[in-house]
Amino acid sequence: MIFPKTRLNLSGDRFTVIYRLTGSDETEAQTKAEGICLEQTVEVPLHLLANDTIRADVVGRIESFTTLADNHFEAAISYALETLGSELTQLLNVVFGNSSMQPCIRVERINFSDALLQQFQGPRFGRAGIRKVLGVNKRPLLCTALKPMGLSAEALAGLAYQFAFGGIDIIKDDHGLANQSFAPFQERMQRCAAAVNEGSQKSGYRSIYVPNITGPANQIIDRAFEAKQAGAGGVMLAPGLTGLDVLRQLAEDDSFALPIFSHPAWQGSLVSHPRQGLSHRVVFGQLPRLAGADATIYVNYGGRFSFSRQACRGIVEETGTAMGQLKPIFPTPGGGMTLAKLPEMIEFYGHDVILLIAGGLYGHGPDLGKSCREFRQFLEQAGTGVVQ
């Protein structure tokens, strides 16, 4: 044999990935599933392997294979926990590294094992933690975004003050605010943090400022700590732009310990093909929660974006379902929300949601403070059961 016979002392613990396969018949799909077992692990043809632990346990294992409909199949493939070496980057790699480049394979869900989940700390705050920070027990939370790109740090801080004074719970940077000359990160972040805290003190509402710390790999952590020092109440990070693992690094850091908001920028392409890529529930539900995001921002159904009701439902499920010791996190839909749509949103999402309303708030009327109070009042009534 080319490869020496290898004996490994593995734990026996395995996690499972549910793949949706498309093929002209069951035999073709079955062959594809067998291909995934190799592709995602040893990446050599089976006949080259010795009759050893690698062949028996390192190669992926088809746990079940189901015909869903004509040409549509589902394979549950399990992998040994040890293939991951406790690394999130390697988890992504084993789930869909090379198979992402093969036709007609879609990752529908990851069934984590408890042993795998114990290797992750997950969200530090989660839903309950963010509610505690904001002092809001029950109602949906309200989030807005500072924009547009091009305003000065001072002008953005002016908006931030109005939002805080108007009672918006979470005031975040738009994800387009990076470190541009017109509103450099440090100045913007310091001014906005101060403005939110001032507006909040004056109004009596508790609000937090959440700056966007997405940026160069060697500056993200620094920006996070600068934000904390300036009095920000959380940070936002777009893992599609930065990589997911830096979110985990930050979430696990006891000396940081602020809520983390995950932003979906760039990741739409991962979910846009109905028969390839990954499901919305994996990309915007399971993965950010595993990494330790306390809230996962995504685009709402029915607006200008392409996510369906069903896709949004899948994300929401993964934010709240049992997941070992990992806390439930907030689904944070945004895009095209107006006051008129709030009843439908509350009906669909219930109370455990952060509603991200930016354009709908800016466009609601000429008096931003008045608009804020209207939105907040609506949610407070919803929270006491007046609306629902």
Add this chain to the structure above:
Amino acid sequence: MIFPKTRLNLSGDRFTVIYRLTGSDETEAQTKAEGICLEQTVEVPLHLLANDTIRADVVGRIESFTTLADNHFEAAISYALETLGSELTQLLNVVFGNSSMQPCIRVERINFSDALLQQFQGPRFGRAGIRKVLGVNKRPLLCTALKPMGLSAEALAGLAYQFAFGGIDIIKDDHGLANQSFAPFQERMQRCAAAVNEGSQKSGYRSIYVPNITGPANQIIDRAFEAKQAGAGGVMLAPGLTGLDVLRQLAEDDSFALPIFSHPAWQGSLVSHPRQGLSHRVVFGQLPRLAGADATIYVNYGGRFSFSRQACRGIVEETGTAMGQLKPIFPTPGGGMTLAKLPEMIEFYGHDVILLIAGGLYGHGPDLGKSCREFRQFLEQAGTGVVQ
């Protein structure tokens, strides 16, 4: 106005993104293009903006709009250089942050401006630099991968020695080798680096070992330097797993200064939808080159993967075309290559290519050293013009 009128002193320099749009008619597609101009920059409706620099210059600008065929359109949209704040993460964001979540938009190409390219150092070695390291002037280069996952570091080093002794130019880790207990990164990397250097000395061929440094965000740079110290000749990184910017960080680091190989894992989903996502040329050509990869690994056409000849051609074009001061880099196709396919590969790719042959080498025959020599001999003959 909600937003204060803003005067910005912009350079006037703009870069352009070519978007392919699908729509039921030209009016719909035109509206979509106008939507992108806002979505990717200010993210508020146009009527909310004052009559100022933000509206005039920060909002994206449609430079041209073309009907390609029934229902297919192309819009060239330019953005002010200043929207990027000189950050690669923000470049990705402006190109396709939120629009990736909208239907029927595909990024076909980025037309960088010279001023933008001057903000990036790009590849340190490029094609000429890697050729110099290996002492090979003309012929296609030969690369293979150490696998399978599950072998011990010692066994992998044994393979590495045989490859180096057999004259393989570049001996890299399989991307599935991370930091697993059966072959921990440090031990594997040190053993393999030593084995390659030993095999290389004995054979007289110059070979380099390229370990996979993909891993936790806070360990990637350390792994790179450990590899350098151990005598590795380059490193491999999968930006889909780690984020692209850490590759840039490493490429720009004068104290590192080794060739960097970009691996495509996870990124297949970005390119799989023909009318959404991004083109292969952007993801596997333009972006890794901009970030500073010296070689871009991707999956070859005609094998078990889904990339077409045309997609591969697009990638190759972007590795070599004029791109400001940025050096040309090596296209590095892999997947399903055998000795029998080499003539076709050389015809398609020419000599400026690294051919990644792993399964085809392991499966070529029972004597790995003999297989290596056959492949190498073939390429040497090709390099002297005997074959072509």
